[in-house]
Amino acid sequence: MNSKTHISLIKTVNNSPNLFTTSIIREFKIEADEPIDHGGQNLAPTPFDLLNSALASCTCIYLRIIATKYKIDTGDISIRIKISKNEDKSFLFDRKITIEKEINEEQKKFLLEKSNFSPTTIVLKGGNTIVTSLK
Incomplete structure (x- = not known):
């Protein structure tokens, strides 16, 4: 592995x-x-606030790296996240990304696609295992 x-x-x-x-x-x-x-x-903050902060922070950092690499002048990047529980007990993270400066539609589509590859996004979307022990 x-x-x-x-x-x-x-x-x-x-x-x-x-x-x-x-x-x-x-x-x-x-x-x-x-x-x-x-x-x-x-x-x-609540633990869910901290979880949302982790997702937002990771997404912001990742998008800043991508924007810098591809020379996309976004200005400030801000993210709002709302979490809710679905009927099947899974969670929905409603992530809204706002960029300060105007960019073209192709750049918007590119950054939106890339936001789904931030490490915390991948962790939250994937099937994960938590192993717990008690002393």
Whole structure:
């Protein structure tokens, strides 16, 4: 099997009765919580917010690389993502990409197609396996 492993050394801690968590990723701290109406204290983004952020960030970075490589002047790239659950329990990520500058239709079609090849997009679209152990 030819695969490339991405290792994220993450330590996530929740050491209180509420739902607030802190994750340490390399030298960065990321916090997560749930809204008050879901039992949290609304002190940080939800895990789904962070998932959407990962998809949006990865797509932005990937499109910036592609636009630079192909000399497409997009200006700022912004992405909005709305996630919803389908009847079959799968999820729909509604991703809206906005670019600041005018580009032609061919370039728009090209960038739209390329957005589906960002690494996080591929992960979320693919059939994945999560292996879990408990100490």
